Amino acid sequence: MxxxxxxxxxxxxxxLLLLYRVKEPLAIDEGVSAPVRLVDEKAYESNSKPSSPYLSIEVVVPARDEEESIGVLLHSLSQQKTTNCSIRVTVIDDHSSDSTAQVARSYGAEVFQSDLLLPGDNPKARALANYQPFIQGDVVVFLDADVTLLDSHLIENLGKYLVLGGSDLVSIQPFHRCGSIWESLSLFPNMVALMGSGAFSLWNKRHSSKVAFGPCLAAMNHKYQEVGGHQGICHEILDDAALARSFTKSGYRVSLYSGSKGVSFRMYPKGLRQLVEGFTKNLGAGSAGASAxxxxxxxxxxxxxxxxxxxxxxxxxxxxxxxxxxxxxxxxxxxxxxxxxxxxxxxxxxxxxxxxxxxxxxxxxxxxxxxxxxxxxxxxxxxxxxxxxxxxxxxxxxx
Incomplete structure (x- = not known):
């Protein structure tokens, strides 16, 4: 030989070694049925603290011309089950020319019109930055409009994972659904991105990473605001990776998981041209901040x-x-x-x-x-x- x-x-x-843990689920220390309270219940009942003892979560969905896909996401959000938390859904309408806002309202979501767009901005990051001061809730979850939630407890479990100290910023790369041969050329870009993140390697039991993926991100709201949120990264081409850098620079931990059976998405339904445009925007910038x-x-x-x-x-x-x-x-x-x-x-x-x-x-x-x-x-x-x-x-x- x-x-x-x-x-x-x-x-x-x-x-095989770099993707050894790619199907491991989000680990919640106390189990999915365990109650999570942010303040002492007795103190709350005695009115010594004004906040609710239960977890409040706001799901934020930036969307531009997503009338064909956003309804699927919002329907899956409407099927989410909770034990002791509240979920609020807000769609940020980023200058859509279609019926994105109307579809969002038909599912009961709040709609925020993102009007400000400055020269040199990443439009998605600017839309999220515009809404940042208005975010409500203990936990903020960012979802792309092409995502579908398959696990009916996913949103609550993300909140519990954060509250219980699993991580400070958690990211989930959804399971990728492809509807055509050309879409399936995403195979290696997605596979290589997961390998290069270092989060799924045999030696990384905590799924720690220096990068995050934008389709599904979650953080405690006060930590998100503390590191500057999206307002500090409006000029970055890859806002999810930039947000991860903001967290790590502040001494916080970033964790990255794969969607597997919990969350899926369809990235480029419009075919090869959209795929080329999307990956030539992301690949180079994504590699810069990944694990060397x-x-x-x-x-x-x-x-x-x-x-x-x-x-x-x-x-x-x-x-x-x-x-x-x-x-x-x-x-x-x-x-x-x-x-x-x-x-x-x-x-x-x-x-x-x-x-x-x-x-x-x-x-x-x-x-x-x-x-x-x-x-x-x-x-x-x-x-x-x-x-x-x-x-x-x-x-x-x-x-």
């Missing part, structure tokens, strides 16, 4: 995967039959590993497991394009808006 094949086989288990060790190990695994693919091509035209058999077996090992892990984080088209080297090469292209946009062109586009990187020197426009 050549040295290169030995190295490929040695590196192959890295993905996890990112390095992930990069090594990607290199070995692609190297094994190139060896197959080389052996196909220049190698001996025995060498071709060995290189093919090595590549198949990586493909089977990808299928095993991919099924844990999403529902992807089987064709991209068979064509995994091509899907991985597409990820490398997206990552490179993201770096060019981030550091060379200094501009990204999302939902008809051009966001110029570099603070308030940019200019916002609608296309």
């Amino acid at each position: 050549s040295i290169s094949y030995s190295l490929y086989l040695l590196v192959a288990p890295l993905a 060790d996890a990112v390095s190990l992930t990069a090594l695994w990607i290199t070995a995967f692609l190297g094994s693919f190139l060896h197959v091509i080389f052996d196909l035209f220049n190698g001996e039959p025995g060498s071709l058999l060995l290189s093919t077996a090595t590549l198949v090992l990586y493909i089977l590993e990808t299928r095993f892990l991919g099924k844990k984080i999403g529902r992807y088209s089987p064709i991209w497991y068979v064509l995994a080297p091509i899907a991985l090469s597409f990820f490398v292209y997206l990552f490179a394009a993201s770096l060019v946009k981030l550091y060379v062109l200094r501009s990204v586009t999302w939902k008809g808006r051009s966001i110029v990187i570099g603070g308030n020197k940019g200019e916002q426009r609608r296309d």
Whole structure:
């Protein structure tokens, strides 16, 4: 066996180690039925403290032109069960041109119109910053409009997890539903993001991370306000990663989980163009704040995967039959590993497991394009808006 094949086989288990805990659920020390009180009940009953002894949670949903998806989220929120907490839902309508606000009101959600948008702002971060002073509740949960809650106790459990000291900022990356072959090209961008976060590795029992994912975020409201919330990160391209940095810089802990059976989403229902636009906006910025060790190990695994693919091509035209058999077996090992892990984080088209080297090469292209946009062109586009990187020197426009 050549040295290169030995190295490929040695590196192959890295993905399994980095995603070892990817299906572990949120750990709530006292169980889902345990009551959580923020103040002493006797003191509350004697009127010595004015606040309620029960947990209040506000769910905040930033939305722009989401009339086709937001109803699914709001319906799942209406099915949430609680034992001793209250849930308030607010949709931030970010200059929508469709019926997003009307759909939100039809489900009983409060609607906040986000009017202020300054040059150089990340529109989503600015919309959340505009509403920040009005957030009510002990716990604030941020959900993207394309999310669907599958666990009927999820919101309350997030609140309990925070109150019981599980973390200071908790993030859940939803289970990814794909409705088309092109959407399934999200396989490696999502898989690599989870690997690079370091939160799911064999050696990280507490799911600690330096990054967070925006589709589902939760924090105690007073800590969120203390670190500056979204008002301090309006110019950041990746507001979720920036919020995680704000928490870690303040000495708070960030935890990251995978949605598995609790929460899901459909990222890019409009097809390949939307997918390319979304990932070229996010990938480069997301890697900057991730765990250096996890990112390095992930990069090594990607290199070995692609190297094994190139060896197959080389052996196909220049190698001996025995060498071709060995290189093919090595590549198949990586493909089977990808299928095993991919099924844990999403529902992807089987064709991209068979064509995994091509899907991985597409990820490398997206990552490179993201770096060019981030550091060379200094501009990204999302939902008809051009966001110029570099603070308030940019200019916002609608296309």
